[in-house]
Amino acid sequence: MANLGVVTPEAERAIGESIAVCAQMIPPVRSAAGFDVATADLTDVKARLKKLEEMRRGITGPLLAAKQAVDALFEKPRKLLEVRETQLKNALQAYMEEKRRAEEAERRRKHEEAERKAAAERARLEEEARKQREAAKKARREAEAAQRKAEEERRKREEAERKAEEERRAKEEAKLAAARAEERRRLAEKYAAEEAERKRKADEEHARRLAAEEKRQADLRAKEAEARAAAEVAQAKAEVTVADKIEVRERYDRSKGVTIRRVWTYEVTDFVRLPDEYKLPNTTKLSSVARSQQERASVPGVRFFQESGVSARAAS
Numbered sequence: 001m002a003n004l005g006v007v008t009p010e011a012e013r014a015i016g017e018s019i020a021v022c023a024q025m026i027p028p029v030r031s032a033a034g035f036d037v038a039t040a041d042l043t044d045v046k047a048r049l050k051k052l053e054e055m056r057r058g059i060t061g062p063l064l065a066a067k068q069a070v071d072a073l074f075e076k077p078r079k080l081l082e083v084r085e086t087q088l089k090n091a092l093q094a095y096m097e098e099k100r101r102a103e104e105a106e107r108r109r110k111h112e113e114a115e116r117k118a119a120a121e122r123a124r125l126e127e128e129a130r131k132q133r134e135a136a137k138k139a140r141r142e143a144e145a146a147q148r149k150a151e152e153e154r155r156k157r158e159e160a161e162r163k164a165e166e167e168r169r170a171k172e173e174a175k176l177a178a179a180r181a182e183e184r185r186r187l188a189e190k191y192a193a194e195e196a197e198r199k200r201k202a203d204e205e206h207a208r209r210l211a212a213e214e215k216r217q218a219d220l221r222a223k224e225a226e227a228r229a230a231a232e233v234a235q236a237k238a239e240v241t242v243a244d245k246i247e248v249r250e251r252y253d254r255s256k257g258v259t260i261r262r263v264w265t266y267e268v269t270d271f272v273r274l275p276d277e278y279k280l281p282n283t284t285k286l287s288s289v290a291r292s293q294q295e296r297a298s299v300p301g302v303r304f305f306q307e308s309g310v311s312a313r314a315a316s
Contacts (some may be wrong), residue, residue, distance in 0.1 A: 011055045018048050205280070213283045221261065264290040267303045274301035 021044070029038050254304040266286045268274060278286060278299055289297050290304050 007059060010057075011059070013049070014051060014055060018052060021045070021048065064105070173267065209280075209283055213287065217263075217287070221263070224261075248249055262306055262308055264294045264297070264304060266290050266297075266299075268301060269303045270301040272301070275299065278302065 026041075027034060027037065029035050035115070049081075268290070271279070278301075286299065286302060289299060293304075
């Protein structure tokens with residue numbers, strides 16, 4: 001226990017005993033005897049509390065009186081010092097406030113100066129920007145004028161080139177047209193020559209075929225004449241004398257040895273309309289159609305007609 005210098009041995013003993021008593025365990029109260037023990041213990045605790053409080057007051061009473069005397073001794077200088085402290089703080093506060101106001105005024109001045117300079121700089125920059133815009137507009141107008149001039153010159157150049165190209169094309173087209181015309185003329189002459197040659201060959205072939213057909217027809221007519229003459233001789237020898245018989249055959253003056261024949265043949269009037277099967281022409285087939293169909297014969301591009309011929313035989 002700390003020695004305060006004012007605690008008596010008796011007080012120290014009372015404090016130790018109280019602590020020792022409190023360290024003991026409180027037995028549970030389960031009977032009347034236990035109740036009496038607890039009551040006696042409680043009475044002892046209350047007595048100890050009262051004794052300790054009296055000892056404490058015996059020690060603190062003089063101390064409190066001494067404290068009051070000490071407080072009274074220090075009260076006047078303490079208050080004077082507190083007043084001086086307040087005055088010094090107010091002086092320092094006034095100085096600091098004045099300094100703050102001066103610094104604030106300086107900051108405002110510097111800020112206003114900076115704002116003025118910034119405004120002047122903005123004005124200078126705006127003026128410079130305006131001049132640059134004016135210069136840009138002027139340069140743009142000059143560029144547009146130069147572009148228009150260049151465009152006009154380009155248009156004139158293109159127009160001249162276009163006219164030159166048109167003239168060149170016209171010359172080339174005229175040259176090509178002349179070349180084509182010459183080529184067409186050459187081809188026409190070649191085609192005319194080839195056509196003339198083809199026609200000549202076709203005419204020669206046609207004439208050859210006609211001659212062959214005429215020979216064949218002449219041979220055929222000769223054979224038919226011989227057959228008819230033989231039939232007429234046989235008929236005359238049979239002496240057919242039917243009174244009501246109608247003679248439909250043509251009568252010939254056989255006493256003179258003359259016989260008249262009528263044979264159907266053809267003539268091509270429009271070779272273009274002639275069907276392919278008759279072209280070049282097919283004389284054998286056309287002759288067959290003429291003989292078989294006679295006046296009923298009809299082929300596009302062909303005229304069928306009857307021609308007369310005279311044949312004679314030698315007198316017997």
